[in-house]
Amino acid sequence: MESMSNEKMQFAVLIDADNISSKYAVTIFEELEKYGSTSYRRIYGNWSKGNGWSEGMLLEYSIMPVQQFSYTTGKNATDMAMVIDAMDILYKNKVQGFCLVTSDSDFTRLAMRLREENMFVLGMGESKTPLALTRACNRFIHLNLVAEQNIEALPARAGSVSEERSVSGEKGSKAAGYGSQADSACTDEQNVTSLAEVRQVILTLINENGGKHVDLAQLGNRLNDKFSDFDVRNYGYSKLSTMIDQELTDLHVKKISNQYYVERRSTLTKEELEREICRMIEKNGGMVENLASLNDELHKKYKQLDYKQFGYSRISSFLRSLGSVTVHENEVYLKR
Numbered sequence: 529m530e531s532m533s534n535e536k537m538q539f540a541v542l543i544d545a546d547n548i549s550s551k552y553a554v555t556i557f558e559e560l561e562k563y564g565s566t567s568y569r570r571i572y573g574n575w576s577k578g579n580g581w582s583e584g585m586l587l588e589y590s591i592m593p594v595q596q597f598s599y600t601t602g603k604n605a606t607d608m609a610m611v612i613d614a615m616d617i618l619y620k621n622k623v624q625g626f627c628l629v630t631s632d633s634d635f636t637r638l639a640m641r642l643r644e645e646n647m648f649v650l651g652m653g654e655s656k657t658p659l660a661l662t663r664a665c666n667r668f669i670h671l672n673l674v675a676e677q678n679i680e681a682l683p684a685r686a687g688s689v690s691e692e693r694s695v696s697g698e699k700g701s702k703a704a705g706y707g708s709q710a711d712s713a714c715t716d717e718q719n720v721t722s723l724a725e726v727r728q729v730i731l732t733l734i735n736e737n738g739g740k741h742v743d744l745a746q747l748g749n750r751l752n753d754k755f756s757d758f759d760v761r762n763y764g765y766s767k768l769s770t771m772i773d774q775e776l777t778d779l780h781v782k783k784i785s786n787q788y789y790v791e792r793r794s795t796l797t798k799e800e801l802e803r804e805i806c807r808m809i810e811k812n813g814g815m816v817e818n819l820a821s822l823n824d825e826l827h828k829k830y831k832q833l834d835y836k837q838f839g840y841s842r843i844s845s846f847l848r849s850l851g852s853v854t855v856h857e858n859e860v861y862l863k864r
Contacts, residue, residue, distance in 0.1 A: 536647060537564035537624040540617045542716070544630035545573030546606050548653065548671070550580040555675040556652055557589055563667075567623050570594050570613060572606045576814060597694075607634050610709055614638055618645055625650060628665070631657040640662035655718040655762070662719065668757040670720060677761035719764050721755040727776050729754050730790060735836040741791035745783065778831075790809055796830060798838050802850050804829065809853065809862050816860045819843055 539560065560566065569591045573579050576595075585592055589845045596609045610628075617623060626642050627633055631653035639661065651657075651665035656670045662668040733742050733750055748768055751758045765771040769788055771779040778795040808825055809816050816822045823843045827833050839847040848854045854861045 537652055538567045538622065539564045539565050539625045539627050539650070540568035540623045541570070541591075541612070541627040541629065541863075542568075542608060542614060543571040543627075544569050544610060544632060544635075545581050545795075547580045547594075547630045547632050549724055550582070550585055552671040552675060553581075553585055553589055555671050556627075556629055559652065559674065560650070561667050563627075564625060566627075568592075570618055572610050572613075580700075596771050607632065610635070614642065616640065618647065627652065628832065629662075633658040633661045636664045637659045651756075653718050657719055659719050663755045665756050667752075667760065670757060670762055673720070673762045674759065675765065677764065693765060721758055723763065723775050725755070726751060726758070727779070730772070730776070730779060730791075731834060731836065734790070734792060737838070739792070739837050740783070741789035744788035747790055775814050792837060796833070801826075801830075801838075802831075802852060805847070805850070805860075806852050806862060809860060814862050817858070819847075819855075819858050819860065824861060 535630060541556075541560065543556070545638070557566075567588065570587065570593075571581060571591045572594045573581070573597060575593055581591075583594075585591075594609060594613070596606045599652050607822075610630075614626060614628075617626075623646070625648035627640060628648045629652045635660075639651065642649050643664070643666065649665045649667075651661060651668040652671055653661070653668070655670040657668070684823065729751055730742075730747060731746060734740070751768075759767050760766060760771045763771055772779050772781050772790060779790055781788055781790055783789075805822070805826070808822065835841065835843060835846045838849075841847065844855060847853055847860060850861055854863055
């Protein structure tokens with residue numbers, strides 16, 4: 529079930545208590561409310577050992593504990609119990625989706641199997657969750673990043689569920705304590721979709737539109753389709769527009785008749801780039817023997833240079849379109 533209908537889906541929530549802290553209980557069920565209702569709420573663990581999930585908390589959220597003893601050292605019996613229950617629930621045909629709350633990559637195959645049965649799989653775990661599991665789900669929520677953002681935005685949380693649900697919803701502002709350095713910690717050290725990947729998808733969409741601006745809502749949908757874990761809260765923001773303006777400096781969000789669009793910020797024209805290329809070749813004696821060296825020099829001067837904005841995928845194709853230079857194999861000459 530790759531897309532959700534207006535009618536709320538029924539979910540089975542299966543929580544790995546050995547792997548997920550009880551401090552995320554509020555976040556788990558607040559996020560789940562945006563996707564559907566819950567028919568099953570089960571949590572798996574060895575309750576003879578303390579795991580932080582108290583009796584009072586389980587009663588508060590109506591979660592049924594499933595006792596699973598560790599029969600032998602080094603084996604995770606909880607995993608097997610969750611898988612067995614998931615398959616039993618699947619074949620009862622009473623739910624349209626599963627919410628797997630775990631950071632354990634062992635559940636990757638379960639997520640894939642449930643999707644094969646046309647189930648919508650919502651994953652929840654910390655940002656350390658291996659990419660294999662996050663990509664196996666239709667959507668994946670990084671609980672530690674979302675929980676921190678929710679705490680920062682607590683005083684302003686008066687918006688409707690439908691407003692909060694949109695990943696590109698125009699609500700709130702950048703959370704305190706985040707930014708480029710915080711993003712680096714989130715994306716480089718943990719398994720969260722990087723801003724470089726986000727930027728590339730945006731540029732691709734702009735190129736597909738002939739280099740013209742693209743609708744922000746359409747862009748948000750593309751990012752959701754491309755990355756199962758994409759959420760602006762992962763980077764410390766509550767608005768996609770703010771994240772783009774603050775983090776992707778070569779892109780710009782503008783408003784036209786109450787609609788938001790994204791465009792390239794660069795004002796570099798083809799004519800200006802051609803003049804600079806001619807200057808570089810002339811400085812080199814009228815010929816450059818290696819296209820790669822010319823390409824490197826251009827990118828040093830224009831950090832965000834992308835030939836796709838002019839309709840070409842490679843520097844060689846771009847150069848051949850110019851009337852002032854000649855390309856022969858790997859060499860570039862000025863036309864006399």
